[in-house]
Amino acid sequence: MLKGLIFDVDETLVYYEGYDHREWYEKWVLPELRRHGIDLDYETYRKTVSGELPRSYVERLGIDHVEFWKLVDDVNLRYRREMARLGRIKAFPDVDALGELKKMGLKLAAVSNASQECTEFVLNLFDLRGHFDVVYGKDYANLDGVKPNPYLIEKALKALSLRPHEVLMVGDSLHDVTAGKRAGMRVVNVIRFGKIEGADYYVRNLRELVDLVRGMF
Structure with missing residues (x-):
């Protein structure tokens, strides 16, 4: 019997108007890295995010990888705050479906590769945090545990006791599908993109999704 759902956040529940990953990195992240004496080209950074290279790869630059990712996440939080100020973070109009799912007695979790603070920020921005029993962003104790690794999903399952x-x-991405399948779950792909x-x-x-879930009861 279905008892819960675990949601991705970015591009599943909310989106960023005009967002381009490379532009974000080169305009927001790289200048901050350079202020700390770090010069990491976009393509290498992209590979660490996609999982082609481990998150610890940046230690080749002589910086602790946990401190590196905290630095990136601090920039990301500043970016999100600025995009929110400009009205460029949007919730999809169907996010009210979360309330209907909760009314069915289902447990809900949100899991994101962004930091805990970044994830909570966007959920709180649209009053979505209250729908979720647990929310997990990336874990600095296991930075390679982000999706497509099932670590964060398994952490949410344990917290939900399911x-x-x-x-x-x-979720919307290949990382969501892969992580869910690796955790032994059935996966729903929201085909917005x-x-x-x-x-x-x-x-x-x-x-x-609500219609699909109703059909499972």
Whole structure:
């Protein structure tokens, strides 16, 4: 029986108007890194984020990798605050579906590769935090435990006291699908930006997710 859902946050519940990953890195992150004597090209940074290289790879630059990622996350939080001030962070219009899912008695978790503070910031921005029993951003004790690694999802399952077969993973990206499957879960791909192969179910939005869940009771 279905007892819970674990959601991705960025591009599943909220989005950033005009966001470009490379532009964000070169305009926001790189200047701050250079102020700390670090010069890391975008392509190498991208590979550490995608999992092609471990997060600890930056230690080759002579900096502790935990401190490096905390620095990046501090910049990311400043970026999110500025985008919020400019009205460029948006919640998808169907996020009210979270309330309907809670009314069904389901446990909900949110899991993001962003930092805990960044994740809580955007959820609080749209009064979404209260829908979730637990929220997990990246864990500095296990920086390679971000999706597609199932670590954060397994952490959420444990906190919810639920088993993988009792929970659906809901997300928009290949990392979400892969992490959910590695955790032994059924995965729902929200195809706002295109279909990801390997998911168990596909919905166009969270309204369709509610219909899908109702059919499982």
